[in-house]
Amino acid sequence: MIILYYEPGNSSCKKAIDWFQNKNISLLKKKIDSLSREDLMYALKISDDGFASILKRNSKSSIKSKKIIEDIEEMKFYDSINLILKHTELIRTPFIIGENKIMTGFNSEEIRRFIPRVYRH
Numbered sequence: 649m650i651i652l653y654y655e656p657g658n659s660s661c662k663k664a665i666d667w668f669q670n671k672n673i674s675l676l677k678k679k680i681d682s683l684s685r686e687d688l689m690y691a692l693k694i695s696d697d698g699f700a701s702i703l704k705r706n707s708k709s710s711i712k713s714k715k716i717i718e719d720i721e722e723m724k725f726y727d728s729i730n731l732i733l734k735h736t737e738l739i740r741t742p743f744i745i746g747e748n749k750i751m752t753g754f755n756s757e758e759i760r761r762f763i764p765r766v767y768r769h
Contacts, residue, residue, distance in 0.1 A: 650762055651687060653680045653743035660754035664742040667759055680736045680743060688729060691743070691750045699728065702752050704740050713738055 652668070652675050654661035668675045688702075695701040703717055716735055720728045732738060740752035746762050 649676055650674065650744065650746040651676045651678060653678050653683055653687075653739070653741065653745075655680050655737075655741045658741055661742040663754045663756075664744065664759065667754075667756075668762070671763060673762060673764075680739055680741055683733065683736050683739070683743070685729065685733060687745055688732065691745055694748055694750050699732075701750075702740060702743065703732075703738050 650668070650673065652661075652664060654665065654677060656679065665675070665677065691702060692698055699720060703720070704713065713735075716731065716738060720731055720738075723731065742752070742754060744751045744759075744762065749761055751758055751761070
């Protein structure tokens, strides 16, 4: 099952949802503020760069968000998890989790990894 966490009104999230619908791929949509600890931990486990791959880049963040992101980088792992769950606005959206796959943000090339293998050929 593919889970897509989204921010209402975010154009990248809309593009990702439309892409999955156009490909007839089943999708469970959830608002980013309902991100579960289990999904966050799983995403970090399978990501290449850990927190860096899921958090918004500093150039796109407010001063307050930049400070929180800096704090996360200095904290112990479980403290960072708790802070991220409290401040889900720091996570890049759409936040897409599939079986052994994760993607943050919308990229028309990378999203193809969610097409089932039998349809890729």
